[in-house]
Amino acid sequence: MVGQVRSWRDSEGLQGGLLPDGAGQAAFELFRSKPSAIPILIAVPHAGRRYPAALLAQMRFPDQARLRLEDRLADVLAHEVAEQTGATLLVSHAPRAMIDLNRSPEDMDWDMVADGTPMGMPRFAAGRRARSGLGLIPRRLSGMGEIWKRRLLAEELDARIEFVHKPYHAALSQGLENLRDRWGSALLIDLHSMPPLGPKSGHAPSPDFVVGDRYGSSCGSNLSSTAISHFEGEGRHVAHNRPYAGGYVLDRHSAPARGIHALQLEICRSAYLDEQLIDPGAGLEDVAQTLVGCVRKLADELSSGLKTVAQAAE
Numbered sequence: 001m002v003g004q005v006r007s008w009r010d011s012e013g014l015q016g017g018l019l020p021d022g023a024g025q026a027a028f029e030l031f032r033s034k035p036s037a038i039p040i041l042i043a044v045p046h047a048g049r050r051y052p053a054a055l056l057a058q059m060r061f062p063d064q065a066r067l068r069l070e071d072r073l074a075d076v077l078a079h080e081v082a083e084q085t086g087a088t089l090l091v092s093h094a095p096r097a098m099i100d101l102n103r104s105p106e107d108m109d110w111d112m113v114a115d116g117t118p119m120g121m122p123r124f125a126a127g128r129r130a131r132s133g134l135g136l137i138p139r140r141l142s143g144m145g146e147i148w149k150r151r152l153l154a155e156e157l158d159a160r161i162e163f164v165h166k167p168y169h170a171a172l173s174q175g176l177e178n179l180r181d182r183w184g185s186a187l188l189i190d191l192h193s194m195p196p197l198g199p200k201s202g203h204a205p206s207p208d209f210v211v212g213d214r215y216g217s218s219c220g221s222n223l224s225s226t227a228i229s230h231f232e233g234e235g236r237h238v239a240h241n242r243p244y245a246g247g248y249v250l251d252r253h254s255a256p257a258r259g260i261h262a263l264q265l266e267i268c269r270s271a272y273l274d275e276q277l278i279d280p281g282a283g284l285e286d287v288a289q290t291l292v293g294c295v296r297k298l299a300d301e302l303s304s305g306l307k308t309v310a311q312a313a314e
Helices: 053-058 063-069 074-083 128-132 156-184 221-233 247-252 284-313
Strands: 012-016 028-032 040-044 086-094 186-193 209-211 239-240 260-268
Touching: 012 053, 012 156, 028 156, 028 284, 040 074, 040 156, 053 284, 074 086, 074 186, 074 284, 086 156, 156 186, 156 247, 156 260, 186 284, 209 221, 221 239, 221 260, 221 284, 247 260
Parallel strands: 040 086, 040 186, 186 260, 209 239
Antiparallel strands: 012 028, 028 086, 209 260
């Protein structure tokens, strides 16, 4: 197995970014052991739960919208997996309601902005996700309608991009480069959760996990296959790229030709939360252990690939 995991509790925690109107709170936190134990970085962009009072005051139905937008407690799973495997961990504390870190800064519904675009950003036509209400700043939710009481000021959008989005992605990029430089290759696991996609029994049970690799473009096929085979071996229902193939994070940060691979991993919330999909459920520890096994196998697969390349060079 790659590396020897020391005590992850002794790892270095680095805070970064800044929550606008958040009384000086950090927008994200990076946990890493030095030197790194395995060439894997787990990122959790949608589980942030630090809501400044000013943000909540602008929301029409804050309690309902928060639960709908969050990858509820995905960070709890990620912390457990990182502690047991030694993976580097990047967790956003900024909530998705404030800014979606899996969207491009241009993927914005500009009709939400009251007084123009910030910093002279080009006003491209809104993409499909933004038009559906889930762009850079989420606008509406099905069955709930508009999230916000008023339009966003350009200076507010500017602050969210400058103090949350840009530093988060800079930290993610640097973390992956550091791992690649140390190990010769690195893997990003962009961790998300999804609502149940249908019944879990019957002819075509809905998946517990979805492995996304941008249809083969964001990582080596051996890594996707390793993850899928692991989940199947654990008796879990797993899908590949459908309905989630990965998004902006994978497009921006994956570079397999340079040894930086990326997977998006979606976990069904019913597998680890309670019946209300709010609090930890009876399956949380089992899901965490399933993820631990997957990360270890992916680390071994990366190591095996590097040895193959070295032998070929000889």
